[in-house]
Amino acid sequence: MKATIINCTLKPSPGESNTEALLKVFAEALESHDVECELIRAVDLDLKPGVETDMGDGDEWPMVHQKLLNSEILVIGTPTWLGRPSSVASRVLERMDAMLSETNDDERPVAYNRVAGVVVTGNEDGAHHCIYELCGQLGDIGYAIPPQAFTYWNKGPGPGDEYLDTEEGHDWSASTARAAAQNLVAVAQALAAKPLGPPPE
Amino acid sequence: MKATIINCTLKPSPGESNTEALLKVFAEALESHDVECELIRAVDLDLKPGVETDMGDGDEWPMVHQKLLNSEILVIGTPTWLGRPSSVASRVLERMDAMLSETNDDERPVAYNRVAGVVVTGNEDGAHHCIYELCGQLGDIGYAIPPQAFTYWNKGPGPGDEYLDTEEGHDWSASTARAAAQNLVAVAQALAAKPLGPPPE
Amino acid sequence: MKATIINCTLKPSPGESNTEALLKVFAEALESHDVECELIRAVDLDLKPGVETDMGDGDEWPMVHQKLLNSEILVIGTPTWLGRPSSVASRVLERMDAMLSETNDDERPVAYNRVAGVVVTGNEDGAHHCIYELCGQLGDIGYAIPPQAFTYWNKGPGPGDEYLDTEEGHDWSASTARAAAQNLVAVAQALAAKPLGPPPE
Amino acid sequence: MKATIINCTLKPSPGESNTEALLKVFAEALESHDVECELIRAVDLDLKPGVETDMGDGDEWPMVHQKLLNSEILVIGTPTWLGRPSSVASRVLERMDAMLSETNDDERPVAYNRVAGVVVTGNEDGAHHCIYELCGQLGDIGYAIPPQAFTYWNKGPGPGDEYLDTEEGHDWSASTARAAAQNLVAVAQALAAKPLGPPPE
Numbered sequence: 001m002k003a004t005i006i007n008c009t010l011k012p013s014p015g016e017s018n019t020e021a022l023l024k025v026f027a028e029a030l031e032s033h034d035v036e037c038e039l040i041r042a043v044d045l046d047l048k049p050g051v052e053t054d055m056g057d058g059d060e061w062p063m064v065h066q067k068l069l070n071s072e073i074l075v076i077g078t079p080t081w082l083g084r085p086s087s088v089a090s091r092v093l094e095r096m097d098a099m100l101s102e103t104n105d106d107e108r109p110v111a112y113n114r115v116a117g118v119v120v121t122g123n124e125d126g127a128h129h130c131i132y133e134l135c136g137q138l139g140d141i142g143y144a145i146p147p148q149a150f151t152y153w154n155k156g157p158g159p160g161d162e163y164l165d166t167e168e169g170h171d172w173s174a175s176t177a178r179a180a181a182q183n184l185v186a187v188a189q190a191l192a193a194k195p196l197g198p199p200p201e
Numbered sequence: 202m203k204a205t206i207i208n209c210t211l212k213p214s215p216g217e218s219n220t221e222a223l224l225k226v227f228a229e230a231l232e233s234h235d236v237e238c239e240l241i242r243a244v245d246l247d248l249k250p251g252v253e254t255d256m257g258d259g260d261e262w263p264m265v266h267q268k269l270l271n272s273e274i275l276v277i278g279t280p281t282w283l284g285r286p287s288s289v290a291s292r293v294l295e296r297m298d299a300m301l302s303e304t305n306d307d308e309r310p311v312a313y314n315r316v317a318g319v320v321v322t323g324n325e326d327g328a329h330h331c332i333y334e335l336c337g338q339l340g341d342i343g344y345a346i347p348p349q350a351f352t353y354w355n356k357g358p359g360p361g362d363e364y365l366d367t368e369e370g371h372d373w374s375a376s377t378a379r380a381a382a383q384n385l386v387a388v389a390q391a392l393a394a395k396p397l398g399p400p401p402e
Numbered sequence: 403m404k405a406t407i408i409n410c411t412l413k414p415s416p417g418e419s420n421t422e423a424l425l426k427v428f429a430e431a432l433e434s435h436d437v438e439c440e441l442i443r444a445v446d447l448d449l450k451p452g453v454e455t456d457m458g459d460g461d462e463w464p465m466v467h468q469k470l471l472n473s474e475i476l477v478i479g480t481p482t483w484l485g486r487p488s489s490v491a492s493r494v495l496e497r498m499d500a501m502l503s504e505t506n507d508d509e510r511p512v513a514y515n516r517v518a519g520v521v522v523t524g525n526e527d528g529a530h531h532c533i534y535e536l537c538g539q540l541g542d543i544g545y546a547i548p549p550q551a552f553t554y555w556n557k558g559p560g561p562g563d564e565y566l567d568t569e570e571g572h573d574w575s576a577s578t579a580r581a582a583a584q585n586l587v588a589v590a591q592a593l594a595a596k597p598l599g600p601p602p603e
Numbered sequence: 604m605k606a607t608i609i610n611c612t613l614k615p616s617p618g619e620s621n622t623e624a625l626l627k628v629f630a631e632a633l634e635s636h637d638v639e640c641e642l643i644r645a646v647d648l649d650l651k652p653g654v655e656t657d658m659g660d661g662d663e664w665p666m667v668h669q670k671l672l673n674s675e676i677l678v679i680g681t682p683t684w685l686g687r688p689s690s691v692a693s694r695v696l697e698r699m700d701a702m703l704s705e706t707n708d709d710e711r712p713v714a715y716n717r718v719a720g721v722v723v724t725g726n727e728d729g730a731h732h733c734i735y736e737l738c739g740q741l742g743d744i745g746y747a748i749p750p751q752a753f754t755y756w757n758k759g760p761g762p763g764d765e766y767l768d769t770e771e772g773h774d775w776s777a778s779t780a781r782a783a784a785q786n787l788v789a790v791a792q793a794l795a796a797k798p799l800g801p802p803p804e
Contacts, residue, residue: 010653010654010697011652011653012652029401043652049613049646049689049690050613050614051613051684081696081697081700082530082697082700082739082743082744083530083740084696084736084740086652086693086697087652087690087691087693087694087696087697090687090689090690090692090693090694091693093684093685093687093690094613094684094685094689094690097684097685109349111348112348124530125527125528125529125530125554125556126527126530126531127527127559128337128341128526128527128528128531129530129531131337132333132334132336132337132338132485133333133337133687135333135336135337135340135346136329136332136333136334136336136337136685136686137333137686139336139347139349139350140329140349140686141348142348142349143348144345144346144347144348145336145340145346146340147312147313147343147344147345147397148340148341149340152527152558153559154527154558155557155559156527156529156554156556156557156558156571157556157557157574157575157578158571158574158578169559169560172559172560173559173560175401178401179400179401182397182400182401183397186395186397186398187345187391187392187397190392190394190395190396190397191388191391193394194387194390194394194395196348196383196384196388197387199380199383200230200376200380211451211496212451212452213451250412250413250414250445250489251413252412282453282496283495283496283539283542283543283731284538284542284731284732285492285539286492287451287492287496288490288492288493288495288496289451289489291486291487291489291492292489292492294483294484294489295412295483295484295488295489326728326755326757326759327728327731328728328759329685329686329727329728329729329732330686330729330731330732333686334486337484338484338485341484342484353728353759353760354759354760355728355759355760356759356760357728357730357755357756357758357759358730358755358757358758358772358775358776358779359772359775359779370759370760370761374760374761377761511750511751513750530739530743533739534735534736534739534740535735535739537735537738537748538731538736538738538739539735541748541750541752542751543750544750544751545750546747546748546750546790547747547748548747548799549712549714549744549745549799550712550743577803580803584799584802584803585799588797589747589793589799591797592793592796592797592798592799593790593793595793595796595797596789596792596793596796596797598750598786598789598790599789601782601785602632602781602782602785
């Protein structure tokens with residue numbers, strides 16, 4: 001089983017990313033279930049604005065799109081800015097919009113029979129909203145959302161430490177990641193064993 | 202297989218409910234897959250404020266809670282007010298919060314291995330947000346959210362007709378309901394065949 | 403100048419309310435600007451479901467509605483459940499929906515030339531979203547929303563202490579409250595000095 | 604009085620933009636109150652990811668930032684994708700985050716004593732949520748949000764026509780734009796006459 005993990009930090013490589021640090025905890029949890037994980041830092045790629053799978057002219061989305069089609073599991077990781085997912089996460093979801101009209105052999109959107117989860121870090125409150133927004137969009141596109149398929153880290157109230165500034169709360173974020181990873185794998189396996197068939201007439 | 206369908210209209214019975222009209226279309230779609238459906242109008246019940254399963258003193262939530270435990274499928278239907286789910290829907294979700302700490306024999310939250318979807322009607326824009334909010338909360342509680350597990354009806358821009366005022370757009374809402382019903386049933390069946398096991402150590 | 407402060411806790415009086423504790427800090431800040439504050443605990447009242455100002459038969463909303471018409475400033479305080487405002491807050495906003503079609507002598511919605519702010523407490527992440535939702539709805543109804551017209555308190559990650567369980571972070575919440583109170587008063591005064599006139603033809 | 608109007612379409616110039624079409628209606632309404640309007644298409648600019656005012660190396664945000672400082676009024680226009688503002692709108696708001704720590708002579712965030720509004724177009728439901736999100740973020744940054752400071756256009760249910768595909772509903776969107784424009788101007792004037800002073804000690 002394969003997982004694509006997209007880090008939607010605003011910081012290009014090799015900048016230190018808090019979101020990547022927590023995504024690595026998540027990836028380890030997936031790997032403990034024999035899931036092969038690939039981590040992409042979206043901001044390093046030239047993802048053109050638009051809602052087609054290939055926006056031409058140097059667009060690097062088609063490569064990511066191909067990875068999504070090869071993966072049963074998708075994890076979106078995002079920092080929180082002003083209580084919302086990053087513009088990079090918005091761009092990624094926007095590009096996935098085109099998957100709504102791409103269908104597989106069963107005439108189903110290509111995201112069907114795949115599962116998705118979300119990881120959020122922030123220096124302030126906002127994780128729940130990011131999780132709801134991203135899971136809502138992923139469900140809209142055709143992913144199944146397993147129960148409690150997320151983890152997050154932030155502290156409050158008001159702006160403060162980033163994830164990598166402290167060890168506080170890391171245990172909760174890690175154990176929540178392990179539960180989420182297990183749920184992603186379990187639902188992916190259930191759908192692999194008994195996939196959704198063709199749509200109603 | 203059983204479905205509990207909760208109509209979160211603000212109008213007590215026997216008042217005409219637009220949400221109920223679209224929920225009945227959804228129930229028919231579920232019934233075509235041999236799902237036994239029960240429709241509850243939450244505003245007819247005395248659902249006390251609070252986050253315990255039994256708030257005592259005439260609280261009628263425990264009866265709904267029991268139905269949820271007997272159902273593999275949950276559908277929440279809500280009207281849209283100021284772009285958001287009704288206060289009755291908020292109350293229902295709030296009462297479900299207690300299910301987070303109730304576990305089954307596998308030490309899993311009782312909502313695990315169940316699926317949920319959402320139906321929204323409105324006289325104005327707001328359905329996507331209601332769907333994302335409610336699906337986000339249901340996933341938080343432990344329900345799996347199948348792909349595209351929703352339908353909705355509204356027209357725009359600005360306030361205008363209710364669902365029962367016109368036939369316009371009913372076809373889209375009904376065919377979207379049929380697809381969503383099929384997805385709810387298929388994911389519920391996949392989870393019944395291969396349920397999520399006990400949580401990680 | 404008068405302020406109505408509505409506590410949307412789920413706990414009836416005399417139950418201890420974390421939201422009330424932070425609202426009192428906010429009220430003190432308003433009082434330091436000579437604003438007369440009245441604090442209402444909405445769950446103590448029988449606020450019927452519906453979107454008319456008077457839903458008849460024991461409905462206690464008309465009394466609250468009258469207080470809103472007598473106040474230049476409105477503050478909504480809510481706890482956070484599953485990342486969202488309480489069902490009591492939803493009910494209050496829903497009842498305010500009727501104010502959209504009530505007009506003053508200038509043919510303006512009655513909320514015009516009034517200002518509103520929000521206070522949120524929680525045992526987990528969610529405050530920003532509650533603030534955005536409630537301010538959005540209040541703006542829709544006709545209130546002006548001053549800059550940074552909010553304060554909140556929570557800690558993360560994951561569920562944990564309530565406001566009254568600790569002193570941590572209280573300073574930030576209080577100084578943010580003082581800034582918000584000052585902004586509410588200043589914008590209310592600016593609108594009193596130069597009110598919005600009649601609508602365009 | 605000056606207004607900066609930022610079109611957050613995904614389509615580079617000279618591509619036809621539905622959002623621009625409705626923004627022009629909004630600009631006309633502002634101009635009828637003697638507001639000088641400048642319309643920017645953000646996707647034409649190289650707005651680097653990050654949360655500093657100048658991200659260096661070809662970053663074109665500083666020019667937009669300067670326009671914001673010269674304008675009493677800001678209008679953000681966005682299309683709707685998957686029920687949310689565009690990634691370009693997310694990027695714009697993210698770049699404005701830096702304004703939180705820039706202060707004017709009164710030691711106030713530079714956005715204070717300015718007002719903001721929102722315009723949304725879409726081929727499907729989602730406008731209310733975009734309005735609430737963007738107004739919430741703008742308020743967080745320090746803008747005052749006048750009553751009903753928005754207009755939108757979409758039709759439902761399900762995906763369908765774009766704004767420029769039909770005349771349906773244009774009247775509602777235009778009259779709502781005129782009311783919003785008037786409110787932006789009126790609150791900007793009230794704040795110019797009686798600006799918010801220095802923050803509390």
